[in-house]
Amino acid sequence: MNIEIADVTRQFGRTRAVAGVSLRTGAGVFGLLGPNGAGKTTLLRMLATVITPTSGSMRLLDRDPGAYAARREIRRRLGYLPQSLGYYPGFTVAEFVEYFALLKDMPPRQVPGAVATAIERVELAGKARAKLRTLSGGMLRRVGIAQAIVNEPELLLLDEPTAGLDPEQRVAFRLLLRELGARATVVVSTHLVEDIGVACGEVALMDAGKLVFHGTPQELTAKGEGHAIGDAPLERGYSAVLAAARS
Amino acid sequence: MTARTIITVPADARPDAGSALRLVRLHLESRRVTAALVTVVACALTLRIALRWSWDTYGALQLPLILESGCAAAIGITTGSPFGEPERATGKWLPLLRLGSAITMTATAVIAFAVATLGADLAGGIADVVRNVVGLVGIALLCAALLGGGLAWTGPVVYMIVGAYGLYTDWHPPAITSPWIWPARPPLDLGAALCAATVFAAGIAAVTWRGARESA
Amino acid sequence: MTAGAGQVVGQADGEWRAWRQRLVAGVRLLRLELRRSAMVWMLPVTGALFWYNAFRESMAEPAMWNLRAMTMQHGVLLDFAPPVVGAAAWMGSRDGRRQLTDLIGTVPRPRWTAQLATWAAVTCWALVAYCCCVGVLYGLTARQASWGGPLWWPAVVGAAGIPALAAVGFAAGAWFPSRFTVPIVTVGAFFALGFSSQPRAPQWRVSPTVSGAPSIGPDAGIGTFYHYLPDLSIAQVICVVGVAVAALGALGLLDRASGSWLRPIASSMTAVGLAAVVLAAGLAGTARLDPHGMLVIPALHDAANDRPIGYTPICAHAVIPICLNPAYAAYLPECKRALAPVLAEVAGLPGLPVRMSQGAPVYFGPLNSGFAPSGAGVVIADGSSDGSRQTTLVLPDQLPGEPSGADITVNQFIGQIRLPVAADLIKIMVGVAPGAVRVGAVPGAGRISAASGGGSPAQRAVAAALAIDAGATGAPRANTAVGLAADRFAALPAAVRHAWLATHLTALRAGRITLAQLP
Numbered sequence: 004m005n006i007e008i009a010d011v012t013r014q015f016g017r018t019r020a021v022a023g024v025s026l027r028t029g030a031g032v033f034g035l036l037g038p039n040g041a042g043k044t045t046l047l048r049m050l051a052t053v054i055t056p057t058s059g060s061m062r063l064l065d066r067d068p069g070a071y072a073a074r075r076e077i078r079r080r081l082g083y084l085p086q087s088l089g090y091y092p093g094f095t096v097a098e099f100v101e102y103f104a105l106l107k108d109m110p111p112r113q114v115p116g117a118v119a120t121a122i123e124r125v126e127l128a129g130k131a132r133a134k135l136r137t138l139s140g141g142m143l144r145r146v147g148i149a150q151a152i153v154n155e156p157e158l159l160l161l162d163e164p165t166a167g168l169d170p171e172q173r174v175a176f177r178l179l180l181r182e183l184g185a186r187a188t189v190v191v192s193t194h195l196v197e198d199i200g201v202a203c204g205e206v207a208l209m210d211a212g213k214l215v216f217h218g219t220p221q222e223l224t225a226k227g228e229g230h231a232i233g234d235a236p237l238e239r240g241y242s243a244v245l246a247a248a249r250s
Numbered sequence: 251m252t253a254r255t256i257i258t259v260p261a262d263a264r265p266d267a268g269s270a271l272r273l274v275r276l277h278l279e280s281r282r283v284t285a286a287l288v289t290v291v292a293c294a295l296t297l298r299i300a301l302r303w304s305w306d307t308y309g310a311l312q313l314p315l316i317l318e319s320g321c322a323a324a325i326g327i328t329t330g331s332p333f334g335e336p337e338r339a340t341g342k343w344l345p346l347l348r349l350g351s352a353i354t355m356t357a358t359a360v361i362a363f364a365v366a367t368l369g370a371d372l373a374g375g376i377a378d379v380v381r382n383v384v385g386l387v388g389i390a391l392l393c394a395a396l397l398g399g400g401l402a403w404t405g406p407v408v409y410m411i412v413g414a415y416g417l418y419t420d421w422h423p424p425a426i427t428s429p430w431i432w433p434a435r436p437p438l439d440l441g442a443a444l445c446a447a448t449v450f451a452a453g454i455a456a457v458t459w460r461g462a463r464e465s466a
Numbered sequence: 467m468t469a470g471a472g473q474v475v476g477q478a479d480g481e482w483r484a485w486r487q488r489l490v491a492g493v494r495l496l497r498l499e500l501r502r503s504a505m506v507w508m509l510p511v512t513g514a515l516f517w518y519n520a521f522r523e524s525m526a527e528p529a530m531w532n533l534r535a536m537t538m539q540h541g542v543l544l545d546f547a548p549p550v551v552g553a554a555a556w557m558g559s560r561d562g563r564r565q566l567t568d569l570i571g572t573v574p575r576p577r578w579t580a581q582l583a584t585w586a587a588v589t590c591w592a593l594v595a596y597c598c599c600v601g602v603l604y605g606l607t608a609r610q611a612s613w614g615g616p617l618w619w620p621a622v623v624g625a626a627g628i629p630a631l632a633a634v635g636f637a638a639g640a641w642f643p644s645r646f647t648v649p650i651v652t653v654g655a656f657f658a659l660g661f662s663s664q665p666r667a668p669q670w671r672v673s674p675t676v677s678g679a680p681s682i683g684p685d686a687g688i689g690t691f692y693h694y695l696p697d698l699s700i701a702q703v704i705c706v707v708g709v710a711v712a713a714l715g716a717l718g719l720l721d722r723a724s725g726s727w728l729r730p731i732a733s734s735m736t737a738v739g740l741a742a743v744v745l746a747a748g749l750a751g752t753a754r755l756d757p758h759g760m761l762v763i764p765a766l767h768d769a770a771n772d773r774p775i776g777y778t779p780i781c782a783h784a785v786i787p788i789c790l791n792p793a794y795a796a797y798l799p800e801c802k803r804a805l806a807p808v809l810a811e812v813a814g815l816p817g818l819p820v821r822m823s824q825g826a827p828v829y830f831g832p833l834n835s836g837f838a839p840s841g842a843g844v845v846i847a848d849g850s851s852d853g854s855r856q857t858t859l860v861l862p863d864q865l866p867g868e869p870s871g872a873d874i875t876v877n878q879f880i881g882q883i884r885l886p887v888a889a890d891l892i893k894i895m896v897g898v899a900p901g902a903v904r905v906g907a908v909p910g911a912g913r914i915s916a917a918s919g920g921g922s923p924a925q926r927a928v929a930a931a932l933a934i935d936a937g938a939t940g941a942p943r944a945n946t947a948v949g950l951a952a953d954r955f956a957a958l959p960a961a962v963r964h965a966w967l968a969t970h971l972t973a974l975r976a977g978r979i980t981l982a983q984l985p
Contacts, residue, residue, distance in 0.1 A: 051572045071725025078574035089565030093502045102498055106573035106580055111490040285646050300661075309664060316657045323649030330645065400563075403649030407548045408511060410656065414544075415519045422523075422869050 330399015562643025
């Protein structure tokens with residue numbers, strides 16, 4: 004199991020963003036769905052060791068992220084793409100990815116090759132020397148994905164990774180997800196239900212900080228049978244589960 | 251959204267006083283004018299405190315120049331827009347808002363210095379303050395138009411050193427007498443005042459028309 | 467080799483490899499940051515400010531290493547402060563402005579080490595600019611100076627100040643990544659440096675813009691005859707290094723995502739840095755002025771630095787050799803012009819010194835208020851080991867061409883040498899000084915009176931007459947017997963006057979000649 008969290012809670016002042024979430028998952032692509040403010044980003048940030056849980060226990064890659072040495076080891080094997088990615092406009096694509104490769108303690112000799120591979124995988128090889136300020140929003144998103152995968156992470160956390168990507172790129176990205184999921188645990192938080200259906204082997208649905216569904220996309224689809232809201236089977240399943248959780 | 255909810259705005263629609271005030275307030279808030287005002291007041295107070303010591307020769311004139319530069323830098327920074335293109339693709343009020351906020355902030359800085367130095371021994375007097383602040387703000391506004399709001403401070407800070415050295419040469423010849431280095435000229439020097447005013451006018455025009463350059 | 471020992475060796479080898487990898491990664495990070503540092507854009511601005519201020523001010527000084535180096539030290543950090551602090555603050559606030567703080571927080575390498583690489587890049591570029599600027603100034607001085615070598619301590623202090631400026635700016639930007647931080651900290655740093663350059667209390671001398679005793683400043687006599695004392699410079703270096711260490715330590719306190727190991731290290735660095743600053747200020751507060759115009763800090767002083775600097779004097783011949791320190795070579799013609807008329811009056815007379823050599827000025831007075839070098843142009847009689855007389859000549863404190871509030875002309879400089887030298891030389895020869903020698907408010911406009919100055923009337927009359935003929939200005943013609951005798955003696959043809967002195971000087975000096983016996 005690469006992710007084992009039990010009864011994890013995160014409080015921001017009086018707001019309980021994540022309320023007692025428990026989850027266990029191993030290699031594969033894991034989808035995280037939920038409405039705005041459900042706590043998906045907060046959960047991802049805890050998994051990325053950016054913030055610590057207010058309560059509960061967490062084990063990532065068989066290590067306790069509370070201990071410094073273990074946390075460092077987790078971060079060496081971690082890739083993270085936040086929802087809103089900042090960047091240094093003066094850096095080139097290659098420099099930006101290289102920067103994060105070095106910060107992730109990758110062996111320096113491997114860095115050039117890893118950077119080139121990561122850029123190639125997101126189909127930006129032709130833009131490797133372009134300054135980030137010259138790229139479109141979608142391309143910047145792909146640069147963000149490249150920095151997340153440069154170290155071949157065992158735990159990859161992606162928050163809205165396909166935002167701004169054109170349909171062709173989304174298809175390519177789903178392919179990449181399946182490829183990465185063969186070896187690593189990939190957690191994808193997204194609003195695009197079709198991405199979940201195509202790429203994910205497991206899916207969880209959050210609402211108001213709680214986990215209201217955990218299963219396969221097929222099981223979520225089945226929940227939606229007979230439900231009126233939604234244009235696709237998975238959407239209907241999504242709406243049905245939310246409606247049930249809120250009633 | 252349905253057809254019934256589409257609202258047609260008459261061509262001659264004008265905001266009422268309440269909404270105009272609200273627009274101004276929101277605009278100023280978006281430019282972080284409060285932080286700039288705090289900076290201006292802090293500079294004025296620092297000058298007041300510093301004048302408790304005795305300053306002689308060129309030091310007495312360099313001291314207010316440094317703090318005036320800080321004010322001008324803060325005013326220049328407020329020209330930066332956090333919204334980017336969506337704000338530019340709006341109606342006619344934006345240039346007026348920019349013009350009004352730049353002039354108001356400049357006047358506020360001058361008044362703050364005048365009030366803070368009442369009764370204190372300020373070398374050069376209020377005439378010096380007005381000329382320097384106006385000229386430095388002009389430089390800051392031009393920098394904002396060229397480099398962006400975030401870098402608007404570069405012009406006043408560089409000019410501060412130029413002016414400080416110019417003042418030094420008044421006591422250690424050969425003196426620099428160009429009116430374009432107005433801090434080194436006497437307070438009521440017409441040429442220097444005109445140069446400072448020209449730079450201010452150019453800066454105001456640039457920021458009113460174009461606004462601060464948007465950085466990537 | 468046992469299995470256990472092999473394990474230890476393997477472990478050590480692995481650790482060494484890990485360290486080496488980290489080092490190489492650190493170098494690559496630095497290389498990245500060097501390519502993209504905002505300081506690169508500031509280089510032309512820095513160069514322009516240096517040229518406009520410190521360079522022009524230094525080059526306006528006569529071509530003497532001490533004058534130019536000390537003047538440079540006063541202005542160079544003021545020129546570098548705004549671009550360096552501004553660029554550093556801009557880079558320090560980069561992660562906050564670009565919303566990368568969270569993402570940087572997910573990497574194993576502590577954020578602090580990544581920030582150190584960014585700070586190091588700004589510092590490297592700033593130091594490159596500093597070395598180029600100071601190099602140009604020193605290079606031109608080397609071509610123009612007549613003697614001596616670079617004064618390195620002022621340059622070292624400036625160089626040590628650059629990382630401190632960058633560290634302060636960077637830490638401020640990292641702690642407060644607001645768009646207002648950059649101008650506030652830039653203007654604040656300039657203000658603080660400028661304020662500290664006019665020390666109001668002894669401890670303020672630790673400011674890196676102070677290049678010597680504040681009331682003396684750059685002076686031609688400092689570091690020319692005696693070695694430039696590094697005491698104050700060492701204290702200043704301790705201070706700026708302390709500032710840099712404290713600021714970088716404060717940066718580490720910001721990194722909460724790394725382990726608990728970082729906080730004690732960062733706190734210790736901050737504390738040590740601040741302690742160094744306090745220590746340096748305390749040391750500077752104990753400084754006292756030595757007779758050579760430099761500040762001595764007892765705790766840092768090395769007595770070996772008190773020795774005089776050896777040099778081969780350069781001489782011009784005017785009746786007797788007039789020899790100066792080669793640093794003053796440019797002023798030898800003026801010295802000769804000043805002293806030739808005086809020496810011509812007493813040439814060949816018994817008791818005339820065989821040589822006139824420049825001596826070091828002696829500085830005395832309170833440290834922070836008016837000081838006085840030993841009287842400019844004073845001739846101090848001194849006996850040498852072979853029994854012949856040599857005199858020591860001290861040049862005026864103010865040299866022609868030195869930019870200051872009171873620019874001295876060449877003629878004024880000549881007058882400032884001639885007047886007191888004439889007075890003392892006449893005293894040596896005749897036995898009495900030519901009355902009260904008062905150097906006027908305007909340099910060179912001194913007056914010698916035939917008023918009471920001790921000695922016999924004949925001595926006073928001859929002394930006054932010699933002073934008039936030597937070119938000392940404005941001897942009053944008093945209607946006294948002494949004054950009239952002085953006028954008569956001064957009006958004699960030079961050859962007649964000289965011949966009379968050759969015969970009667972010994973008796974005159976002994977007081978055996980009366981007024982009536984004067985021609």
